[in-house]
Amino acid sequence: MDFLVMLKMRKKKPDNQTQVPVFWLETSDSVCRRFQFEPDGQLSVKLVDDSRPIYHRMAESFLNKFFPSGYPYSVNEGYLRYTQFRALQHVTSAALSVLSTQSLLFAAGLQPTPAQSTAVSWILKDGMQHVGKLICSNLGARMDSEPKRWRIFADVLYDLGTGLEVLSPLCPHLFLEMAGLGNFAKGMAVVAARATRLPIYSSFAKEGNLSDLFAKGEAISTLFNVVGMGVGIQLASTICTSMHGKLVVGPLLSIIHVYSVVEEMKATPVNTLNPQRTAIVVADFLQAGNISSPADIRYREDLLFPGRLIEGAGNVRVGRTLHKVIKPSRLHEIKQLFPEEKFLLNGGGKCIDMVLEHDATAEDALRGWLVAAYAAQMDKPSQELSAVTLQEAYDKMNDVFPVFLRALQDKGWHTDRFMDGAGNRFSL
Numbered sequence: 001m002d003f004l005v006m007l008k009m010r011k012k013k014p015d016n017q018t019q020v021p022v023f024w025l026e027t028s029d030s031v032c033r034r035f036q037f038e039p040d041g042q043l044s045v046k047l048v049d050d051s052r053p054i055y056h057r058m059a060e061s062f063l064n065k066f067f068p069s070g071y072p073y074s075v076n077e078g079y080l081r082y083t084q085f086r087a088l089q090h091v092t093s094a095a096l097s098v099l100s101t102q103s104l105l106f107a108a109g110l111q112p113t114p115a116q117s118t119a120v121s122w123i124l125k126d127g128m129q130h131v132g133k134l135i136c137s138n139l140g141a142r143m144d145s146e147p148k149r150w151r152i153f154a155d156v157l158y159d160l161g162t163g164l165e166v167l168s169p170l171c172p173h174l175f176l177e178m179a180g181l182g183n184f185a186k187g188m189a190v191v192a193a194r195a196t197r198l199p200i201y202s203s204f205a206k207e208g209n210l211s212d213l214f215a216k217g218e219a220i221s222t223l224f225n226v227v228g229m230g231v232g233i234q235l236a237s238t239i240c241t242s243m244h245g246k247l248v249v250g251p252l253l254s255i256i257h258v259y260s261v262v263e264e265m266k267a268t269p270v271n272t273l274n275p276q277r278t279a280i281v282v283a284d285f286l287q288a289g290n291i292s293s294p295a296d297i298r299y300r301e302d303l304l305f306p307g308r309l310i311e312g313a314g315n316v317r318v319g320r321t322l323h324k325v326i327k328p329s330r331l332h333e334i335k336q337l338f339p340e341e342k343f344l345l346n347g348g349g350k351c352i353d354m355v356l357e358h359d360a361t362a363e364d365a366l367r368g369w370l371v372a373a374y375a376a377q378m379d380k381p382s383q384e385l386s387a388v389t390l391q392e393a394y395d396k397m398n399d400v401f402p403v404f405l406r407a408l409q410d411k412g413w414h415t416d417r418f419m420d421g422a423g424n425r426f427s428l
Contacts (some may be wrong), residue, residue: 065219075204147196150195160185275421279310309350
């Protein structure tokens with residue numbers, strides 16, 4: 001308040017008096033900066049003195065260029081580990097790309113230089129993206145539901161395509177077949193990787209800074225792709241001049257590449273609800289009475305087999321078609337149990353099937369899941385869940401759901417949409 005009064009007093013001075021600029025110095029971490037209000041009202045900042053060691057200044061410059069503003073407070077937990085393995089992933093991926101392209105050109109009867117291999121690799125990869133887009137266009141919902149799994153699948157597919165290219169000199173008479181199949185696989189991998197990029201970046205955005213996260217992530221990708229190309233050129237000029245060298249180095253790079261992607265995905269706290277994450281959250285709530293955050297369950301997700309049933313969450317299964325879950329003769333009866341709800345439940349063997357209406361949200365899925373889990377606690381799933389059991393479970397769900405939902409939202413979960421992938425929904 002005193003500072004504003006001082007500014008007003010300066011403005012009231014006669015025009016024939018010289019205006020004294022308003023400025024001040026701030027010192028923090030051995031850095032002195034001069035802040036000054038310009039005549040147009042803008043605040044300017046100038047570096048007066050920086051006595052920090054040069055490596056401290058370089059580290060700050062690196063953070064400013066490759067990490068979001070306000071890091072680490074502007075991102076969710078796990079971002080640094082994700083970034084570290086992402087850098088390693090890009091280095092190995094770019095190196096593999098150079099080696100595979102060199103092998104392709106050898107198989108075609110050429111004697112390329114490492115630099116030529118690098119240039120051609122970009123052309124081949126970009127050309128196959130269009131084919132991959134057509135093939136992957138109907139898989140978007142699955143990728144939204146399980147972005148981690150599809151991100152790993154994309155890189156495994158990329159390495160398989162690269163492996164075909166590396167092996168192409170062993171059978172030059174099949175050059176077109178191996179090159180075409182290899183690049184087709186890589187094209188699909190690129191599309192799958194790009195499609196899952198936004199959900200993964202969104203999970204780290206903490207202050208609405210998704211654009212900043214995306215821009216800095218792409219800067220890291222570009223930097224370490226260039227580093228990887230340098231590594232690839234060096235390997236192509238030395239160890240990998242022979243096929244024996246490629247057969248040793250190629251699998252090693254591929255193993256590091258896939259391991260890096262797996263560690264990236266484990267570190268990513270995806271905050272949208274899909275069947276697996278919902279089952280883990282419900283199981284924790286029923287068994288321990290607490291709500292797990294996205295960061296709490298990230299290392300517990302099964303990235304290879306996400307459809308596994310979790311007994312503590314009622315062994316609920318989502319995604320089957322309505323006619324396979326409920327007999328037509330019982331459809332009206334089951335719907336009348338909870339006429340205002342957007343889910344249907346029916347026991348079947350060792351699990352309980354849940355089918356959602358076409359406009360059901362994550363809140364509807366959570367309500368149905370809790371009812372199923374409570375019903376499973378009361379009675380083991382059979383061919384048909386009794387109406388009495390379902391009604392008792394429904395009453396228990398209504399008692400706890402407001403608190404349960406509020407705690408979920410406080411933990412950072414998005415409850416506006418349920419990502420059930422290619423799950424089948426119904427409309428009555």
